[in-house]
Amino acid sequence: SKGVKSAKELDGATVCIQTGTTTELNLADFFRANKIKYTPVPIEDSSEARKNYLADRCDAYTTDASGLAATRATFEKPSDHVILPEIISKEPLGPVVRHGDNQWEDIVRWAVFALIQAEESGVTAGNADEMAKTPPNPDVARLLGAEGDLGAMLGLDKAWALRAIKARGNFGEIFESNLGTKTPIGLERGLNALYTAGGLQYAPPFR
Structure with a gap:
């Protein structure tokens, strides 16, 4: 860490950035909007970015927040490196299935919805069997x-x-x-929290 607490403090920094990506364009927009300058260090992939960053060839590295957290977890001293708080673009990640396999797409989609609804309803790996035997409400029953x-x-x-x-x-x-604050990756729930907790995750009715 160089003592930086905000991306707005990176005026004059060198930044490792994967070329030909939306991240590259978003970074340019962010610096221009905040009237600060940077020097891009073009890289081909995340492994090259990691190598250059650890060799001090760039002051910062930018990619998806989950990617940054996963990369930081591989460092010898992860706590020496800070993920800055600014989110410079909205690029949600999710499951992908082969185009045209509609049944499999439905199964994957509703499996994710089921996990979200389970959290909202208080159904866990430990109590699911008991909940199935004596559902507390129609939502859990369905x-x-x-x-x-x-x-x-x-x-x-x-x-x-x-x-x-x-x-x-x-x-x-x-x-x-897998990703939370007690794992090496150390991500906060953030927008991945349920809508009831200020996040974006919700499931449609199970009917």
Whole structure:
């Protein structure tokens, strides 16, 4: 760390940036909007950026926040490096499926929704079986297959969401165990929190 607490303090800095990406364009816009200058250090991929950054060939490195966190976790002393708070573009990441495989797309989409709804409803890997036996409300009953026919609409059985939740937990459990503040990656939930907690994550009704 060079004592910088904001990207707006990077006037005159050298910045490793992958060429031909939206990140490159967004960075240029950010510096221009804040009337500060920088020197780009073109790199081809994240491994080259990591190498140049650690060799002090650039003062900063920019990419998606999750990518920065994952890269920092590989450093010998991650705490010596700071991810600055400014978000200079909105580029959400999510699952991708092959175009034209509509059933698989529906399954993936609703599996994510199921994990989000499970978190909102308090269904966890540890209590999912008990919740399925005695659902506390109709939403949980439909989610866990005690009521409704969403599974059949997806070409699956009634317990599909129950198995998904039992395997790794709800959306929050999965985030915290793989990416959260107690992992080497160390990401805050931020906008990945539920809408009820100020985030963007919500699921449509399970009907």
